[in-house]
Amino acid sequence: MTEDPKMQETKIQAEVQSDVRKNPRRIAFILRRASPHVKTQDDARVMTYPTALSRFVIALEVAFLLLVWISLLVNAPLEGIADPMHTPNPAKAPWYFLGLQELLHYFPPVVAGVLVPGLVVGALIVIPYFNINIEGESLWAKDRKRRLMIISAVLVLFCLFLLAYDVIVALVPTLLIGVLMLWSARFSSESPRLVQRWLFSKPLSFWIMSWFLIELTVLTVVGTFFRGPGWGWILPWQS
Amino acid sequence: MDDNNKPGPLRSRPTMRELVYFCVISLVLLVSLAIAPAKNYFSEWRHYQKSYLAIAGQRQSGTLVRSFQGGLHQTWIAKLGVVDRCESCHVNLSGALVGASEQPFRKHPPMPHKLDEFGCVICHRGQGPATSVKEAHYTTEAWEQPLLPARFLESGCGQCHLGPLQGAPRLNEGRSLLSSMGCVHCHTVAQPDGNVLKPDDNPPPLTHIAEKTSREWIYAWIKNPQLYAGSATMPNFQLNDQDAADISAFLIAQSSASPASGTETKTVATAAPSANASIEAATLYGASFCSSCHAIQNEAGNLVGGNLGPELTRVGSKVNPDWLRRWLDNPSSYHPGTRMPHYRMDQKQVALLSGFLLAKKDNDYLANVHLAPASADSIARGKKLVAETGCAACHQINGVNPPQNFAPDLTLVGSRALAQVVFAPGMKHNLPDYIAAKIHDPRSFGPGLKMPKFALGDSQVDELTTALLAQTDRAAGFPKELIISGGRTTNYHPGGKAGRLMEDLRCLSCHAINGNGGDMAPDLTWEGSAVQHTWLEDFLKNPNTLRPALIRRMPKFNLTPDEIKTVTDYITSAYQSPALDLQPLDPHVLNADAAGRGKQLFYSKYGCQSCHIADYKNDKGYVGPALTSVGNRLTPEWTYNWLKEPNAFRPATLMPNFSLKDDEARDLTAFLMTLKAKQGGGK
Amino acid sequence: MKLLRIAMFVLAVLLGGCKPSGPQTLKPAAYGTQIVEVSGGKQWAQVGSALPQPVVLQVNSADGNPVTGALVVFHGNGLEFNPPQTLTDSSGQVTVSVQLGFNPGDFQVIAETPKSGGGNATVNLREIALGYEQAVGKAVNDKYCIRCHDPESTPERVSNHDNLSPAPHQFTDGATLNRISDADLTNMIAHGGPALGKSPQMPAYAATLKPAEIKAVLSYIRSIADPPYQAPGVKYGK
Amino acid sequence: MATIKTEFEKLRSTDVWRTIFRSGSGSSNLHRSQAVQQNIFLHLFSVKIRSRALEFSATWYLGALTLSTFFVLIATGILLMFYYHPSVPQAYADMKDLQFVVASGVFLRNLHRWSAHAMVFLVFAHMFKVFYRGAYRPPRQFNWVIGVFLLLLTLLLSYTGYLLPWDQLSFWAVTVGSNIAKAVPLMGKQIRFLMLGGNEVNANALLRFYVLHCVILPLTAILLVGVHFWRIRKDGGLHVPEKKTP
Incomplete structure (x- = not known):
């Protein structure tokens, strides 16, 4: 971000509270014409640990579960040993x-x-x-x-x-x-x-x-x- | 930025729903993960091992159950690239559990190799490393070669055993068919030791064909060779009328004059073919033992005679009488490579025999063949067809070179990848069926294919398929010490003047000498040691029969005394065995006492009379040669050594090795030497 | 009620749409009461190969006359039949070629024909498959033994059987040979007839044949014996 | 239940535990924040997240799912490496061993293979989702670029892994793929040579692909994933769709 030339042009004072542990907060540089439109005041928030992480773990488990079942039911393809002498027709890429x-x-x-x-x-x-x-x-x-x-x-x-x-x-x-x-x-x-x-x-x-x-x-x-x-x-x- | 001081509501714990989801999904995930090892535990091979133990337990084979080693069993032979896990399910191959008759627990039938010597798949094919029924036995995406059907199983032997092999009759027959049907004229079949199979069907040259036969006959013959002679090996090219007419026109047109055409044979006035003459001719046909090589169909439709030469059932419809007479007079002047001996018949005999053969005629055979006269166009087209059809691969033809690389190389056909194979519609997609179908009816793969249809029975197709399936790339990579080459024929030919004479008589068509020659008559490699000079001279003068039950006999070649002397001298001096043990045969040991003891041995102890005839009055043995005048025929040294160890001199002999003691052999020799032809008497 | 009708309609469509699976059974035109062998039993061939001669069977009616158009179905564990089922021809006979299975030993050809009153008439034929060992035995037999032990002559080979007295036993002669133990037969082949007090006409082959070849001949003799040879020892049923 | 809880609390108050998890026991938001901040991995996340960013519709969890497949791939990949020799023809024999001998070997291979396909698919899906959500807009431009490179890395990982079983499918797929490289003007042949370690797909190519697949590309991917995550936090957290409020 610091390399962004736009940032140097705009004079924005970043205000960061030093005691982060008390009140951790998001820092964002809001540029002209490039607004991420963040409106925090009415945003409900959750703690990353453990709430957001639990969501993430659930997602991880669901993905894993699906993959486990696919792997149990469908075998990965394996054909004959590679033979440069005979080309399958058609030869397909991944x-x-x-x-x-x-x-x-x-x-x-x-x-x-x-x-x-x-x-x-x-x-x-x-x-x-x-x-x-x-x-x-x-x-x-x-x-x-x-x-x-x-x-x-x-x-x-x-x-x-x-x-x-x-x-x-x-x-x-x-x-x-x-x-x-x-x-x-x-x-x-x-x-x-x-x-x-x-x-x-x-x-x-x-x-x-x-x-x-x-x-x-x-x-x-x-x-x-x-x-x-x-x-x-x-x-x-x-x- | 000012929003920062008004944080929204903050939730710090997961909701109940999230926790429930988390718990449930974790549980399901754990259970699902446990399925994989469970799947592994309930695998097929473990199931079979359990049922094997159950059967063994039922039969109270306690030791069997206790000594059984569970788990995957595998044969690993690095140098052959074998990883076979078949024994994980087939746990009873050695037959420890007696009487289990259902697969996979059946005992392996006796075989020449140990179970772990070559593994399973080298003979049976299938996927050795596989541990499931489907993967191991059938074609899958990863493995093309399914288990080989039993009728092709001998192909496994043929990968290492390149020659004839006892106990593999189909393989042997298939290999000899490759040569005798002429397959290897067009296809290259090389074996792992570098030996390339050679044809032995001896197709005639067509360079002088116009002298031999008519264009009509050629036309009819090439349209369907088996119509002329059921035993013909020439395949059916399924030519249409026009093509056959053109080819026949070209063949007649390319024909040049043979060296023999100048020699005019006198047509001896055979008078009107009297009944007497025809009997005389039939006798001559019989006495010349033409049927040893040529077959004729009898009234019942059965072929009588050998198959070394062409069938003569309809020969009268084929050959030009002049040509036949010249041929009988001296075959090699027309076909230098012929296997037919030069009989040295006189003009009368030639006339008789040619008359006899020309009468073997089928008047209907060419009755419907009417060909338009050959035009230059037709001849040119014929030449093109001959080149395309590959006639010159087998036959010598003027102006057409033998084609090179005409047909696919079959050296590795037994492991050809299915991806390289084009199947006819409706065929089973496996290699054995493909090869068999290709041999059985090549044109079923497409009308434009060149390979002709051979006259083969179902079992011959299977035999050829077996021989071809033995041509695998796996065998080509085997260590050299495993390859057992077949007995190669040498290119021995007798030399000198006698050699030329023996060539002229085509001795090697029937007799083998020093590893070259036919197998119809006895091997002559050590004949000089075996027989007495005078007997051989007498025999060549009039080859009377030695074996009463033999149908194929040595013909009489009408040799002059000079020629007989040349051949006899050569045989008795050149074909001497260095292995004869001459020590114990002191001439005066062979006395009357010894002969008496020998007679006892001959009749009582060894029962020789069951196979040999020493005395026509009492003995009836029809297997070996008659010994009534063996004292005139064989030398005592040979007789003694032969009796001691017959198979050392002629490995193919039927005479068993009796392991005679030295004195027994001496006594028997003494007895046999007393058996001489009675003066002036019959045989 | 309407639901039921729809369900029945769907079922009918489904059933109509399905082709009958499995081989089509031929429809017999007539029925016999008995099926008998004409020829083709007790042949032997190598494992996996077709029998040299086809099996010919005849279907008879109660009064012993051949029946035309009777259905004959063939079974046999490990065997392949071509055709697997057929109708009798005008002489009441069926001809089928049989291909043997993978294992050496006996195979049973079972032919069935439905009887008019229901039930089946069957006939069983024994066919013999020769494995590797028996094939070796047969090769040895064909070279050495056959000249005396087989009374049949062929154009290539005249039988010596009738010249011998006492006449040698045919190898199919199970009645005699089955009673001789393996050890005795092996001895006789190896050391000749006199070894067991038999005729010296039987030569000793110990120095001519390898032990494995003698074993192979024995195995061949045992496999073609008629009645079949039962090895002594434990025998388990299926 | 209560005893387990007290035992757990005891465990958490031991010195050893305290040295490992510095956040200590307690259930205040402060502790929760510390749990994130004082863990090198969790540190990549911000301490709090807007709850709308956690809604399914916001991201479809595509990023998380992609990361899941990546985890599965690393785990199964390491296990597979125990059985695999990057040599010809042993590589193929190892596949057979996995299939027929190794306990649950087929499962392991299936899991790796299908996860790889799933990851490629999810990466694409993630990318399109991000685009349609406009989540690449400033200040997240550079993270998008990293994402594009991660997409390429994923494709390369999958492609190099494709060759390793050394069967017909992999051999010819890689041959077809590498032939495309030949089309690069001027230096196509050289690129292909560098890629395969020779002029055709052979044992050299197998070894090269193996090293790429097991060492170089995964390490690069892990690095970039780290940066990608870190950038999410630095660029203002997960992108939350605009509320359609007046």
Whole structure:
């Protein structure tokens, strides 16, 4: 935090009571335009020890219990000994990489294997630093027309790009999110229905992240369950 | 910041609900955790060990119960990569608990190896380290090789025992089928010691085929060889009419003139085939012992004769009469590699025999074959087909080179990964069934496959499968000292002038010498020590029979006295055994007294007459050679040594080793040497 | 009431939707009262392999005439039948090929045919599976013993059986051989007939065969004996 | 019951206990605070937590659940290390031994495997939850970044562990995965070589993955988890969703 240049600019006096044992309290630097909106005065609090910890222990035990039962009922897969001489068809990466493997099926390795994951990780890292979604302002709150045009153009271009590479798997979620996004532009904060208001209130970052989440899920599910020999389509119950 | 002085309500203890949740979940968690060791305790193998102890207890086998060692039992042999835990459930393999007849407690039947010498899975397959029934016996995700069905079990032996093995008839038969059906012309089958199986079906060259037969016959033959001769080993390529016509056209077109084609055989006027001539011809066929190698179907439909040469039932429909005469005159001028001896028949005999054979005709056989004249197109297409079908892998053909790496290498087929196997629909997914199906009907895997259909019975398919399942990568990695190579045939060939003569007579087609040759007739490796020079000359002049009950006999080759002398001299001088013990045979020990004692031994103590005939009047033994004139035939030294230890000289002999004492052997020799042909009398 | 009707409907749909499991049983066209062996009993083959000849059985009616279209079902512990059940042909007979199981010893072929009044007529056939040891014994037998101990001749081998007096015992002759103990038989093979005061026509094989081979021959003789050989000693039922 | 309580109290008042747990006996909030502050592990937490942060809807306990799976993984992983040799083909034989010989070996392996999958899933879920809650907003920016690195570490841990059974599944999964590294421009081959200790997945790769999986990555992960937790406290405690109050 101390490295944050913003902090040096703002002249805030931190007041800390020295006798912490008597009245332990939270310290927070509240910056301009970056309010965590903490309102402590009406917040009920609990002691970490033992109350919060007991909750935590319960969570730990529930997780452990579930894992124990899964482990009792389902055996971890083990196939024949590794044999470099014969390649299974299809050879699949661990499930969490199957989205990437699915992309590799469409795009050259540099794109799917390096560019996309690199961009994703980079994007995730910079999220908090680029004023993304900090305000949580609705996408259509300002410049509705201009934004609508830009977003429509980007969407169309992106869909064309996906079509060019024949990536139907990724195209469907993109269209879904895109349609929802453009549709939400028609609403306002005074729309009659809750859903409409909810959709309207969402900022751009929400839409992008949701698109990413759905793409990730769809690609992983497709790679895990719907890909067979030669990375061809297959139904999960066929083998 | 000013809010800090107004803290909200503070809860310092967990609520009752939280505590109850905590207690309940902790309890459930503890119980769940206890299930894992319980699961372990109630495992299958422990259950079987308990029931074994229960059975043993019921039968009051107190010592058995007390001496039983519970827990996982395992055979671990590092150098073979064996970790077998089968005995954790199969606790009674040694049979300590008598009479337990249900698995897993059945006693292991007798076998040549100790239980812990090789473990279980080297022979039985299955997953040795596994300790549950399903994992150990069946195909699972982690283990492809299920327990081998009993009918393929001998494949286990074949991993180390590379040659014929007593007690493994199916393996032996399967291996010999690989050679005799010609599988190894196309497929490489190498054994762990480096030996590569060689074909021994001797397919004829087709370089001069036009002289031998007609295009129509070739057409009919390649369409279905078994239609011409049920015993034919040539497989059915399931050719369509057009392909067969093209191939036959090409084969005729590529045929060149054989060296023998110039020699014109005189067609001796056999006159009109009189009844007398046909009897004479049949007698000649019999006296030449053609049936030792060739079979003919009799009226009842049974094949009579050997299988070293082709079946002759319909030979008249096949061969060109001129060619047949030239062939009978000297086979090797047409086919230098033939196994057929050069008989040295005179023109009359050739005419008689060819007439006899040409009469073996099936007029219906080619009645429906009408081929359009061969066009250049057809010939070119035929050539392409011949190359594609791989005809040249077996047959020598002008202008077509033998294909290289034509068919898959079968060296490690017995452990092929199922992932590399393409199953036909509806097949069981395991290796033995796949191999058997592939042998039984290769085209069931797809019409485009090249492998032809062989005429094999169900048991032959199983035998071939057994032999192929022995070709495992596991065996390839075994320590060298475990590998027991088969008796390899040498490439011995007699040398010099006599050698050339013996080659011409194809002695090695029937006789083995120094580890090379056939097994139809006695091994001649030590023949020079065994027989007397004069007897051998007489025998070659007119090979009369030695064994009354033998059907296959030595044919008469019509040798000239010079040739007989050459061969006899060579055999008696070259084929001498260095192992003959000549010490105790002082000529004057073989006196009449000794002969008298020997006769006693012959008839009373050893009952030799039950197998041999020393005297035609009284003796009836039909197993060994007749000994009525053995005094003329065998040398006394050989006789003595032979009697003492027959299997030392010919390991395959039927004559038992009686462990005779020296004086008994001497007396018997003395007696046998008195058995001589009566002057001027019959045999 | 309505609930019951719905439940019945659901049940009917479920039952109708389920295919009958298990092998389809053939429907017999006729019934016999008796089933008899025509051929195929007492054969021997190696473990796991098919018997050299098929088993042929005949179904007869009460008056002894063959019955066409009677159902015959085969059972046998460890055996595989092809087909496992069939109807008799026009001569009242069924032919089935039998594949032996994993263990050497006797196998029982059990054939059943339903009788018209209910119940089944059955016939039991004994088949013999040769294990490794018996296979070795058979190989030795086929080389040495068979020429005198088997009266049948083949094109390759003329039997010497009838030339001998006293005639050697056939190995299937359980009535005689079962009474001779293992030790005596082993002695006779190893040291010849005279060892037990029998004919010297039986040569001594001790120097020709290995002890294991003699044991194998004995095992072979015991396994093909008819009536079956019962080893002395403790015998437990199942 | 009462005796147990008094015995426990006696135990708590011994010198030994006092040297270990400095907070001492007593049931005041002061003691409770001390219990947290004077314990190196609990010290990462603040002494008090807003009770709304404990509500299920606030976090779905995803962070806590992730930590649970991580604990399970460490515990089972250490036990598995007793049976495992990172060598070819012994590694696979060890799997068989775990499956067939080691008491509850299958259970142990199952637990490790499924926990690993669960952790990957939970980490993703945690990340999305944090995003949608906006809990990465200042002052929690850097903790988000640490979280992203923890996500990558989790994936790497899972991926390196994937190879260790040395069966077909693991071998080819890792081969496919490592082939992606080849696509990096200019130095793809070198990266892959560094990763596998050779040009293909073999015994070297197994050893390398083993060391990464059992030493380097877990230590890094523990370190970062510590920082992650500490930062929660330093950045104002667990994020509590805004109240929809006027």
